[in-house]
Amino acid sequence: MSRDQKWLVFRELEEELAADDSTETPAGKAAVIEILEQRWQNYLSDPGSATTWSKVQERMHAYRAHKRAEEA
Numbered sequence: 001m002s003r004d005q006k007w008l009v010f011r012e013l014e015e016e017l018a019a020d021d022s023t024e025t026p027a028g029k030a031a032v033i034e035i036l037e038q039r040w041q042n043y044l045s046d047p048g049s050a051t052t053w054s055k056v057q058e059r060m061h062a063y064r065a066h067k068r069a070e071e072a
Contacts, residue, residue, distance in 0.1 A: 001053060005053075005057075009060075012060055012064065
């Protein structure tokens with residue numbers, strides 16, 4: 001992933017997280033860690049199930065476009 005792509009993802013995630021601060025509570029942080037650990041274990045058991053970066057980008061952009069349309 002290029003540096004520009006990383007910054008794009010960072011900015012998009014930052015905007016999404018700013019809208020929902022529930023992950024800042026101890027319970028929220030624990031829930032995020034649990035989800036990440038489960039996803040990592042799923043990947044380790046079946047690396048072929050991973051989503052490509054281009055598919056992740058497509059889903060993020062579609063999600064953001066949908067949210068903007070809802071807000072309009």
